[in-house]
Amino acid sequence: MNGQQRPILVAEGIHKSFGNLHVLKGASLKVAPGEVVTLIGASGSGKSTFLRCMNLLETPQDGFLEINGRRFGFSQTGAPPRDRELVALRRDVGMVFQHFNLFPHMKVIDNIIEGPVQAKGIPIGEAREHALDLLSKVGLADKADVFPSKLSGGQKQRVAIARALAMKPDIMLFDEPTSALDPELVGEVLGVISDLARDGMTMILVTHEMGFAADVSTRVGFMNNGVMAEIGTPDEILHHPKNERLRSFLNRFHANR
Amino acid sequence: MYSWDFSALQPYWGLIWNGLGTTVIYTLVTVAAGAAIGLVVGILRLNAARWLDILLRAYIEVFRCTPLLVQLVWVYYALPVLIGVDMSAATACFITLSLYAGSFYAEIFRGGILAVDKGQWEAGRAIGMRRGKIFRRIILPQAVQVMIPSLINQTVLQLKNTSLVSVVAVSDLLYQGSVITAASYRPLEVYTVIAVLYFAVLFPLTLVADRIEARMGAHK
Numbered sequence: 001m002n003g004q005q006r007p008i009l010v011a012e013g014i015h016k017s018f019g020n021l022h023v024l025k026g027a028s029l030k031v032a033p034g035e036v037v038t039l040i041g042a043s044g045s046g047k048s049t050f051l052r053c054m055n056l057l058e059t060p061q062d063g064f065l066e067i068n069g070r071r072f073g074f075s076q077t078g079a080p081p082r083d084r085e086l087v088a089l090r091r092d093v094g095m096v097f098q099h100f101n102l103f104p105h106m107k108v109i110d111n112i113i114e115g116p117v118q119a120k121g122i123p124i125g126e127a128r129e130h131a132l133d134l135l136s137k138v139g140l141a142d143k144a145d146v147f148p149s150k151l152s153g154g155q156k157q158r159v160a161i162a163r164a165l166a167m168k169p170d171i172m173l174f175d176e177p178t179s180a181l182d183p184e185l186v187g188e189v190l191g192v193i194s195d196l197a198r199d200g201m202t203m204i205l206v207t208h209e210m211g212f213a214a215d216v217s218t219r220v221g222f223m224n225n226g227v228m229a230e231i232g233t234p235d236e237i238l239h240h241p242k243n244e245r246l247r248s249f250l251n252r253f254h255a256n257r
Numbered sequence: 258m259y260s261w262d263f264s265a266l267q268p269y270w271g272l273i274w275n276g277l278g279t280t281v282i283y284t285l286v287t288v289a290a291g292a293a294i295g296l297v298v299g300i301l302r303l304n305a306a307r308w309l310d311i312l313l314r315a316y317i318e319v320f321r322c323t324p325l326l327v328q329l330v331w332v333y334y335a336l337p338v339l340i341g342v343d344m345s346a347a348t349a350c351f352i353t354l355s356l357y358a359g360s361f362y363a364e365i366f367r368g369g370i371l372a373v374d375k376g377q378w379e380a381g382r383a384i385g386m387r388r389g390k391i392f393r394r395i396i397l398p399q400a401v402q403v404m405i406p407s408l409i410n411q412t413v414l415q416l417k418n419t420s421l422v423s424v425v426a427v428s429d430l431l432y433q434g435s436v437i438t439a440a441s442y443r444p445l446e447v448y449t450v451i452a453v454l455y456f457a458v459l460f461p462l463t464l465v466a467d468r469i470e471a472r473m474g475a476h477k
Contacts (some may be wrong), residue, residue, distance in 0.1 A: 057379055083387065091385035105398045115384030118394060167384055198280035 005032045008068055008202055009171060014053055015062035015074075016046075023049045024060065025226035029204075036203045038213040040237075041223035042249055050223065051111045051173050054204065055093040056086055061230070068092050068170050091119060094164030098176040100156040102148040102163070108135070109144040112163045120167065127166070129156060134162040138192050154185030158192055165196075172196065174205040214238055222246045263446050267438040276433030277454055282431060283354065284416040290355035291415070292408075295362025302367055313363070320360035326421050327354050333425045350422040354415070361411050369404035370396060402473050409466035413459050420455075430454060 009031040016024040023046045031037055039047040052058045053065070059081065060074040070089055072081055078083055081089075103111050113129035118121040135141050140159040147155055152238055156245065164172060178186040190212050196215045197203060207213060214234040221231040222243060230243040241247045266273070302313050306360050320328065333349040342351075381391035421430035434451045438444045 055383060057258035057382060068457070086382075087385050087387055090383055093383075095383040096382065097376060097383075099376055101374075101376040103377065103380065103395055114394070115386065118390055119387075163384065 006068075007031055008033045009054065009204075010066040011050070011054060011063065011145075012065075013063040014050065014060045014065070016049055016053060016058055016060050023226055024053070026063070027053075027223065027227050028230055029221060029228060029231075031202060031204060033170075034200045035218045036197045036201075036205070036216050038220045038234075039204065039206045039215040039223055040208070040210070040213060040220060041229075045223040046226040047223045048175055051175050051204060051206050054171075054173055055090050055095055057095070087119065091115075091167055092170045094167055094169035094172040096157070096160050096164050096172065096174045096177050098179050100148075100153075100160045100180075102156055102160055104148055107145050107147055108140070108151075108159050111148065111159060112166045115163065115167045131162070131166055134165050135159075136163050137165075139188070139194070153181045154187060154188045157181065157189045161189075161192055161196075171202045171204065174203065174207070176206050176208070178207065178209060184215060208253075210238060222249070224249075259445065260386070261446060262443065263450070265441050265443045265452060266437065266446055269441065269447075272433045272437055273430070273450065273454070276428060276430035277458075279428055280416065280419050280430040281458065283350065283419045283422065283427075284412075287351060287358055287419070288415050290351075290413050291358025292362050294355060294359030295364075295366050298359060299366030299370070302363070303370060303419035316356075317360045317363055317436035320357050321364075325353070325357050325418055326424060328363075329421055329425060346422075346427050348424040348426065350427050354419065354422070357418070358411070358415050364409045365404050365411060366400070368409075370398035372403045373399045381442060405466065405470050406474065409463065409469075413462060416459060416462075417455065 007030040009029070011027065011029045014024050014027045015022075025046075027046060027050045028194065029037065029050075038242055039051065041047045049058060052111060053060050054067070056065075058073070061076055063074050065072045065074070067089060070085070070092075072085070072089075103114065106114065109128065112134060113124065113127040116127040116130070117124055132141065132144060135144055138161055140158055140162070143151065143155065143159070148159065151159065161177075177193065178189050186209070190209065193203070193205070193212075194216050205213075205217075217234050219231055219239040220234050222229050222237055222241075222245075224243070224245045229248050230237060230241065237246065238250065241250060269309045298313050298317070302310055305313060329350060333344065333346060336349070337344045377395050377399065378391060381395045386395075419429055420431040422429050423435065426432065428436075430451055434447050438447045441447065
């Protein structure tokens with residue numbers, strides 16, 4: 001990363017276990033404002049769990065997280081972060097899920113204004129205006145008043161992106177945003193994410209779209225066995241890998257294409 | 258061939274309406290109390306400490322796995338002896354029917370809430386909403402939709418179950434029927450009318466239930 005700039009996100013030595021399963025074994029990452037970092041790795045390597053630790057959907061058992069000046073230290077014995085701190089953090093960190101997780105009982109527009117109105121206390125009129133702007137930005141201006149069930153997967157994911165953006169986050173996290181989509185719908189979602197990258201949004205993505213990772217990322221991180229095994233520019237990681245595991249991961253990946 | 262004579266019931270319509278009123282009131286009150294108990298117990302069990310969960314589970318299973326008639330008789334005859342408090346038949350029936358309904362509603366509420374995808378909680382958390390708000394605005398509306406058929410079903414059963422209070426001489430519709438039968442010697446007419454009345458109250462309820470279900474599922 002750019003050495004002069006103060007990082008917007010620092011994750012240091014993050015550990016996370018689920019029961020006996022030790023998923024993260026000291027994963028670390030620093031991200032500068034405006035960076036787009038893509039995390040790749042085999043399934044079970046911990047990349048999604050690592051991403052979910054960054055807005056504390058998972059609480060690490062050890063390590064240190066600093067986002068936008070908010071600091072969280074974790075230990076086996078220490079108290080988990082308080083609800084108030086969690087809520088404050090998540091208002092600055094947007095997240096897009098693999099399975100969209102739109103609220104099915106709310107219209108598209110109400111999905112988008114739910115966070116700003118209910119979590120931030122923004123007046124409904126103002127939130128609606130912003131939501132409509134976001135909807136046209138993701139190309140769905142005409143879908144404000146339909147229910148999510150009437151949308152295609154790609155449209156749902158674009159609404160989910162608009163919902164996350166409505167909080168005016170400083171960082172956006174994407175957890176395999178195109179993995180649940182039919183192949184012909186992947187492009188429209190990646191297009192929206194590329195636009196965000198161009199606008200300078202700081203983003204961390206977990207994805208299997210290697211071509212996309214190469215195009216939009218400032219850096220690519222390869223996770224293996226619960227740690228960041230190698231990180232660098234897309235060219236370094238995807239074309240000149242040093243790590244043995246990364247090499248075999250890329251080989252298998254290309255072989256499966 | 259039996260010759261029907263409904264005019265024999267003429268003098269007793271007052272008693273019949275009276276009984277129907279008692280049945281409906283018992284149903285309304287015990288459904289409301291049972292739903293309140295069920296909501297509290299159902300939600301508590303989702304996050305309860307182990308000892309509390311065992312306690313609540315015990316309550317639910319005792320009421321689900323013994324016949325309501327046995328519960329009524331036990332609460333009316335046995336409980337007052339054990340705790341040394343006199344209880345009117347009406348009080349005993351109210352307590353038993355409410356607890357009975359509560360045990361079933363608790364499981365319906367719990368099941369409905371658990372049926373909502375946990376991604377919905379995560380989506381709420383990810384946009385900075387607090388637990389209580391996520392529950393009220395995101396989870397509960399979806400859970401209710403899942404629950405509605407079971408809730409209506411249980412409520413229909415509850416109204417029919419109130420007929421058991423006649424056993425401890427609470428003057429509901431069925432009890433009045435037995436009184437009128439004794440006076441008029443017209444059991445066929447009496448019990449036919451009573452069956453029709455139960456049906457006339459419950460059938461519209463199931464129709465309303467269908468409408469609600471259809472409307473709430475409009476976005477599906």
